[in-house]
Amino acid sequence: MSSGQVTKRVKYKTSVKDAGTPGRLSLVKERLLFRPNNPNSASKLDMQFKYITNHRYTKEGSNKAPMLNLTSNQACSLFAYGVSYIFEFERYEDLHICRDFVGRALAPPVEAPNLGASSQVPSEQPSRDDLLFRARLLQDSSELQKLHQQFVGGGVLTEAEFWATRKKLLEKDSNTKSKQRGGLKSSVLGESKPLIDGRTNRVTFNLTPEIVREIFSEKPAVHRAYLNFVPSKVTEKDFWTKYFRAEYLQRSKNIAAAIAEAAEDEELAIFLKPDDILANETRRKIRRVDPTLDMEADQGDDYSHLPDHGILRDGSKEVPEPGNELYRRTLLQDLNRHAAVVLQGTPIDEEQLKDTQTVAEALERSKQERSTASKDDDSMADQERLKGISQAMTIDDLRGSNDHHLAPLWIKDPRDYFDSQQASSFRTSMEATKGSMSSQEAYGLLRESISQIKSMGLNHPIVAPEVAQKVLSVLTHNISSTKYNLGKKPGESLLDSLPTSVRDELLHHHISIEELMKHFWSSYPITTKYLNTKVIKLKDEMSKMDSQLQKLKETVQPDIRHQITLLIRPMQQALEAAMQHYDAEQQKRASKAREKPNGYS
């Protein structure tokens, strides 16, 4: 149907299970209207299509009743964010007609060409979460709500612009989802003692994904072996059995047995030998150390001869057995490695600690990322190191001096300023020179006054008593009025002493003017039509605010009027400055347009 209006009998439900209020649904070009049959029912609806984001409907073939579900993001109604309106029709034909109508009504705004909109038009579609969050913010702060109503409701600012300056507020929510990863435990998990059952000669080790992560981070050779052998060569259970057998052998410090077993089983050998990946890394690190460091040791570095310092190690009793060095692993080595890994941090999340396979893959991935990043750095670092070494080896004293091209500080002779001051003051035009008196006449007047005093003497009394009385009362009034007692009593402020309605109004004006100023000044320089229209709207709002402030000043009580005037003055000055700027820009633009004789416009 291509008619402009559709009316159908429906039942309005808030959820699918709801019984629904029977009534009539009218769809006109831009709004939908629902009137319940019972005039006393409260569920009357009147909405514009532009607030409807989504429409869903039940399929004809299904067994469900024909229903149309419209979701809205009506910004004006704070409680209606993301609310869905469900209408149940009597027949599927009705549903189809309404659905087409709704589809047509929703489609045009999307297809309309964006006239003159440049990249500066904030055209984002806020997500559902954002909308909900905005609604919550508005609910929490009545001040924000009033501001929102005044500007967005009044059409001065769009939603997007209003919230654009408040990104900080909106982001607070996302920050509650902590992006922090938990750190690694500093205790060495792998060292947890296994259960040793003396009777059945069984040793039971515990293995959790966390322990697996620790093992893989600390021993990259084991990690590599895992990736290579499991599940192709060895099953996971076998892998870990071998690993823990190696651990047990190490712990028992039975080096001969370790060597024997390593000779038999090559995988076991991997676990027993020192980690070659680690060895490569340390070798690379050593290469990167700057040899030009001044490593000269002096008396202060010799702490071993001080009393109570250091542990004397007498290595004479330890006889290293040849060939066994490879298979020895000391506690110190283990601790150091664990500490290094803990400090490095964990590259994988808690969620990835599901099982061994995931952990292994995740670690592998993170390692690859790091290695690609560091490979380029390495080559660069080498070159830079060589350059640095050659530079550092030159002796400063034997080099020529560096010519620092600094400009010398120069300040003019202040006397020039004062001399030119006289000259310029002659050139400056007459400021407020009233009266047509020549200088001779003026000086003559002075002289006359002086001679008058000499001849006539002074008045007796010099000041009439009534005048003196008046002056004294004025002065005491000035001194004793509240503005001079401000700040004397702690905790008292001018705003608190004003009546609450006036105070609230003042505060609201201040906040709205601040908001206007933010948007106004951020729109300059005006480069697009969008900004131009925005500025015009803002300027109208500003003149409205100005007249409002003026009215406030006039209607307030006379005894606080002076203080109110003083409080309002900076706001009025800000508005004035903005409007003047706008007028000046307009004039400049008008004059520029007139300057182009070739007809450019």
Next chain:
Amino acid sequence: SFSDDVSLLVVLIDTNPFFWSTSSSSLNFHQFVSHVLVFLDLIVRLSQLNQIVVIATGHNTCDYIYDSSLDTDQVTGEGELPALYSFVLQRLEEFVNKDEKLGAKQEGLSEKRASSLLSGSLSMALCYIQRVFRSGPLHPQPRILCLQGSPDGSEQYVSIMNAIFSAQRSMVPIDCCYVGSHNSAFLQQASYITGGVYVKPQHLEGLYQYLATVFAVDLHSRSFLQLPRPAGVDFRASCFCHKTTIDMGYVCSVCLSIFCKHHDKCSTCGSVFGKAQLDAASDRKRKASES
């Protein structure tokens, strides 16, 4: 022995003829001088140790009129008027003649500035006070009282600000009783910065009452009294290029000189400024519209 409530009061009297010739009917020069003379007498009588110095602020020059501590200025009573008055009047007349003569020499251009040389008299007052400071440990507490009516000369902005800051440094309050039509921004700032009192009397026919109530009190007793303070201070500055009063302008980041328009180079310290963003934007606009 010296007591705390002794004051050394330096009074700066505005004798700018171009101001007094246009002043309102409620206060002409005749009445002004009468009120001031009685006030000076009051100060002298309040304490034997009080000292006053009177400096005249003219149109082309400034000079010391009276110094109560000088032997040459000790007066003896004779004639109708008290001696102090006739002495001061005499000196004033001589000063006015000197001022006129100096003006006649320079004034081939018939320019009439309405402002007086406040910066000069402030400097003279501060120099005198410095000399008193260096004279020994026992000296009264000095303060400056400006009786000014002429409007601010914006070409004197820098000198007046320098004087104000040195007064602040030496802890010399600058009080002001302004008898002109519109408030003087410089003097308001001076009183605010140095901790003095600024009063613009509403009822000029009672000027003496204002002077006696507010400005006769010595510095020590001020801590026990509440003196009137103005509601706000006009903190506007003058630009360095045209000496016009501005409230929005450009500031050199090296020497803090103030300009009203964008310049390429700072005229005080010579540092080169970058191109302003506004100009760059308007250039872009011009290029876009021309293409």
